[in-house]
Amino acid sequence: xxxxxxxxALVGILGGSLQAQQQVQLKVGDVEVGKMEYxxxxxxxxQAGGVKDKNIPNPRDWLELEVQFKVKGDPKTVVKExxxxxxxxxxxxxxxxxxxxGDVKHINIVPGEDTYSAVYVSxxxxxxxxxxxxxxxxxxxxxxxxxxxxxxxxVGGKSSMSGSRAKFWxxxxxxxxxLGKNDTPFALLWIDRYADVEKSTR
Numbered sequence: 001x002x003x004x005x006x007x008x009a010l011v012g013i014l015g016g017s018l019q020a021q022q023q024v025q026l027k028v029g030d031v032e033v034g035k036m037e038y039x040x041x042x043x044x045x046x047q048a049g050g051v052k053d054k055n056i057p058n059p060r061d062w063l064e065l066e067v068q069f070k071v072k073g074d075p076k077t078v079v080k081e082x083x084x085x086x087x088x089x090x091x092x093x094x095x096x097x098x099x100x101x102g103d104v105k106h107i108n109i110v111p112g113e114d115t116y117s118a119v120y121v122s123x124x125x126x127x128x129x130x131x132x133x134x135x136x137x138x139x140x141x142x143x144x145x146x147x148x149x150x151x152x153x154x155v156g157g158k159s160s161m162s163g164s165r166a167k168f169w170x171x172x173x174x175x176x177x178x179l180g181k182n183d184t185p186f187a188l189l190w191i192d193r194y195a196d197v198e199k200s201t202r
Contacts (some may be wrong), residue, residue, distance in 0.1 A: 009179045011037060014150050019040065024074075024077045026153075027153075027155060028156075028190040029156050031069055031070070031082065031155045031156025032071075033156055034067075034114070036066070036144055038064060038138060039064055040061040041061075041062045041064045044125070044185050056086045060096040061134070062121065062123060063126060066117070067084070068114060069114075069156065070113060072112075075111055078109065078110060081106075081109075081150075081198065082106050082109055082149070083103055084119075085102045085103050085146065085148075085149060086169070087099055087101050088141060089168050090130070092138055097171075098129050099169050099175070100175060101177070102178025106198075109195055114190055119181065120178070120180060121178060124158075125187040126140075143159065143165075145161070145168065146159075182199075
């Protein structure tokens with residue numbers, strides 16, 4: 001009988017814990033975005049055993065955009081997923097506006113902690129926009145922004161622009177070109193700094 005009561009108590013505790021996690025609900029403003037910083041990053045180089053090392057004298061530049069964020073709520077719960085929709089605006093060689101976009105789905109986010117997300121633009125895409133396929137100047141970026149979506153609702157976000165231009169991506173058409181960290185050579189770097197990302201099914 002004692003074993004039965006112990007088993008029922010354990011089931012109740014586990015059930016209550018799962019229910020608490022399932023009841024985590026976010027509303028508009030529940031995700032605060034802190035610093036948004038961008039800069040050029042060289043293609044990282046790695047060493048591996050069993051292969052000959054190759055000299056790469058001029059590694060190319062990527063654009064990195066990093067966002068700091070914090071989810072409001074009980075730190076004993078977990079937010080199962082948040083969709084980050086990024087926007088980066090440029091002017092191309094002709095002076096025309098070019099706005100890149102891309103999504104990253106973060107999973108298992110703990111509320112109350114400062115967390116980071118990062119995305120990248122490849123050297124080829126930057127070269128196609130600026131005309132320089134090897135070097136990139138961060139001043140070529142006109143604007144950056146992010147929308148954070150939970151169950152189809154925008155619960156947070158930030159833009160480097162203000163006023164009527166805050167959602168600069170709505171003033172011109174967007175095109176794909178922003179990559180999640182896991183889809184770049186930076187995937188193995190700084191793993192514990194960034195929120196977990198849902199693995200691609202490709």
